[in-house]
Amino acid sequence: MTSSTTATLRPAAGQAANVQLKYRSQAVAKPYFMAAIGLFVGQIIFGLVMGLQYVIGDFLFPEIPFNVARMVHTNLLIVWLLFGFMGAGYYLIPEESERELHSPKLAMIAFWVFLVAGALTIVGYLAVPYATLARITGNDFLPTMGREFLEQPTITKAGIVVVALTFLYNLSMTVLKGRKTTISMVMMLGLWGLAIFFLFSFYNPHNLVLDKYFWWWVVHLWVEGVWELIMGAMLAFVLVKVTGVDREVVEKWLYVIIAMTLITGIIGTGHHYFWIGTPGYWQVFGSAFSALEPIPFFMMTMFAFNMVNKRRREHPNKAAVLWALGTGVMSFLGAGVWGFLHTLAPVNYLTHGTQITASHGHMAFYGAYAMVVITMISYAMPLLRGREANSNRSQVVEMWSFWLMTIAMVFITLFLTAAGILQVWMQRMGDHPLSFMATQDQLSFFYWLREAAGVVFFAGLLLYIVSFFVRGDARD
Amino acid sequence: MSTRFTKSTARNIFYGGAVFFFLLFVALTFDTVQALPKRDNRANLTEQVVRGKKLWETNNCIGCHTLLGEGAYFAPELGNVYQRRGPDFIKAWIKAQPTGVPGRRQMPNFHLTDSQLDDLVAFLKYSSEINTNHWPPNIEG
Numbered sequence A: 001m002t003s004s005t006t007a008t009l010r011p012a013a014g015q016a017a018n019v020q021l022k023y024r025s026q027a028v029a030k031p032y033f034m035a036a037i038g039l040f041v042g043q044i045i046f047g048l049v050m051g052l053q054y055v056i057g058d059f060l061f062p063e064i065p066f067n068v069a070r071m072v073h074t075n076l077l078i079v080w081l082l083f084g085f086m087g088a089g090y091y092l093i094p095e096e097s098e099r100e101l102h103s104p105k106l107a108m109i110a111f112w113v114f115l116v117a118g119a120l121t122i123v124g125y126l127a128v129p130y131a132t133l134a135r136i137t138g139n140d141f142l143p144t145m146g147r148e149f150l151e152q153p154t155i156t157k158a159g160i161v162v163v164a165l166t167f168l169y170n171l172s173m174t175v176l177k178g179r180k181t182t183i184s185m186v187m188m189l190g191l192w193g194l195a196i197f198f199l200f201s202f203y204n205p206h207n208l209v210l211d212k213y214f215w216w217w218v219v220h221l222w223v224e225g226v227w228e229l230i231m232g233a234m235l236a237f238v239l240v241k242v243t244g245v246d247r248e249v250v251e252k253w254l255y256v257i258i259a260m261t262l263i264t265g266i267i268g269t270g271h272h273y274f275w276i277g278t279p280g281y282w283q284v285f286g287s288a289f290s291a292l293e294p295i296p297f298f299m300m301t302m303f304a305f306n307m308v309n310k311r312r313r314e315h316p317n318k319a320a321v322l323w324a325l326g327t328g329v330m331s332f333l334g335a336g337v338w339g340f341l342h343t344l345a346p347v348n349y350l351t352h353g354t355q356i357t358a359s360h361g362h363m364a365f366y367g368a369y370a371m372v373v374i375t376m377i378s379y380a381m382p383l384l385r386g387r388e389a390n391s392n393r394s395q396v397v398e399m400w401s402f403w404l405m406t407i408a409m410v411f412i413t414l415f416l417t418a419a420g421i422l423q424v425w426m427q428r429m430g431d432h433p434l435s436f437m438a439t440q441d442q443l444s445f446f447y448w449l450r451e452a453a454g455v456v457f458f459a460g461l462l463l464y465i466v467s468f469f470v471r472g473d474a475r476d
Numbered sequence B: 001m002s003t004r005f006t007k008s009t010a011r012n013i014f015y016g017g018a019v020f021f022f023l024l025f026v027a028l029t030f031d032t033v034q035a036l037p038k039r040d041n042r043a044n045l046t047e048q049v050v051r052g053k054k055l056w057e058t059n060n061c062i063g064c065h066t067l068l069g070e071g072a073y074f075a076p077e078l079g080n081v082y083q084r085r086g087p088d089f090i091k092a093w094i095k096a097q098p099t100g101v102p103g104r105r106q107m108p109n110f111h112l113t114d115s116q117l118d119d120l121v122a123f124l125k126y127s128s129e130i131n132t133n134h135w136p137p138n139i140e141g
């Protein structure tokens, strides 16, 4: 094995546009990444609105009731992550397949359809009462609305399926005609799985238990199943590029990680079947298998650090390497540690549906999916803009934004965890439990701290955007 | 990782494990669906309850409340509100919203008719009688 490589000596900034792209059609990823970042900003603004409503209950009422802000916050999250995954797909599949994308034009049409449909849906949430939105979008024909995370009008859901199918068709054709690598196969498996499990969002039986049971086939089998394949593939792709480590090694890791993901995560769905009317044996299956779910996340951390330690080149994009390592650590903390915290049935009996759940949801979504998308953007965006890496000044700003957002998220998680423990203590333990609302009043100190950490997070996000505009000299 | 443990071994574990555990999951799902009639209170799943569930959904109640512990954490658990408050209180409460108390968390008014309120209460009653393995821990939810 050679210990150095000449790859870093390629021309950097200042050259004609696109010399950095191996395939011109990879450029379609750029608008996807830009849209993702824009929607991320919207998500956080509505998070801050809700954070204030937690302590000043009538803030922006009746203009933006809490439930409306929450739909906007969580749906923007999902949509910007989907934009990120799609951008990542359009960027990495041509490169892995060693050929141009099947149809860049279709990719651009899908982009605009998705963006417009997404924007209209958000406007609908904000402009009219939800019941009105349900009526004018024909929810009666196929009622799918009004369930957490799946609040989109049925026609929006259908639009998502159409966009996903054009995307999958486009990428699958590219893969079929080109080189097939482990990374591209795992990415495609994850993306197909994402689309297939989303189909369960159209199943909304009258029976509440069945409704809840299959609702998790979308939500859990996404974040603790197929999305982890997408995450693994994206991380592996970036690590191959920035470390120059032998593909064989990276791909072996990738297979072991995703094997552990599905071996633990599928039956692990049972950690949501403790108290919704399903049989008691799920307490055993759900606890046992989901207790093992941190393993693949821990391996993700080991993977990132191992590859970077064994690197055979010094990639000039230090910020991307930082994001990749950060993803490993934060996904393990958020999903692995904070997931384990409340996944055993006797613990979950007390913590189910409290601020503990919210604390875990935040760090897991940020640490795993937000961060892996940003890792990809951080790596690919400079290349899409015609340079191997951003200037040092720009990277320093980006790294500041990394630390601000990540540390702020750690504090958001800690404050919500504190609130959650107290909530359980006051409302669910002891002989004289407080009511829900009385308990919430007692917790306002922690909610204020969470909001303060949220403001820091927002500052970090704005700084991240600033980093795109910091020019500085070409890399030295 | 050791050199004896090859990439194709890893790949086989992945495909084998995925298929095996997915099939096991499908089998458990099948068993669960068989067991549900004794647990999910379907005997009381009347037309009225169905209408109530639709109202629950089209007014996005889950955007503030939890139901059997799932949903949002801004407002009280409603899976056992029928036992905690009773039907009359629930209807009066929904009609009286928003309270307008300064600084207090506000619930919108959904302009429901009396028969819609009855539907919603029927849905909450049905939900409260699902066998949840004794969750929530106490009446406060």
Ligand code: HEM
Binding pocket: A148, A223, A224, A271, A272, A290, A291, A293, A294, A331, A335, A336, A338, A339, A340, A341, A342, A343, A344, A348, A351, A352, A353, A354, A357, A360, A361, A362, A364, A365, A368, A369, B069, B070, B071
């Ligand atoms: C990146 C991966 C993950 C993400 C994005 C994630 C996200 C979430 C979210 C958003 C919820 C709340 C769902 C709701 O609104 O009802 C949730 C619930 C839960 N998660 Fe995760 N999670 C991840 C991984 C894990 C892992 C690995 C474990 C276990 C080790 C776990 C254990 C749980 C449990 C037990 C609940 C239910 C909480 C309750 O009873 O209220 N999660 N997760």
Ligand code: HEM
Binding pocket: A044, A047, A048, A050, A051, A054, A070, A073, A074, A077, A357, A358, A361, A362, A365, A366, A370, A450, A451, A453, A454, A455, A457, A458, B071, B072, B073, B074
């Ligand atoms: C400024 C920062 C943020 C604030 C103040 C904030 C605030 C909130 C609030 C108040 C809720 C509703 C909790 C409830 O139902 O009562 C929520 C839900 C949620 N937020 Fe955030 N958020 C922020 C950032 C983020 C980020 C960065 C992510 C992910 C990348 C995220 C993901 C989520 C998720 C997944 C839920 C649903 C949680 C669940 O169902 O358990 N939020 N957020």
Ligand SMILES: [Fe+2]
Binding pocket: A220, A224, A268, A269, A271, A272
């Ligand atoms: Fe889960």
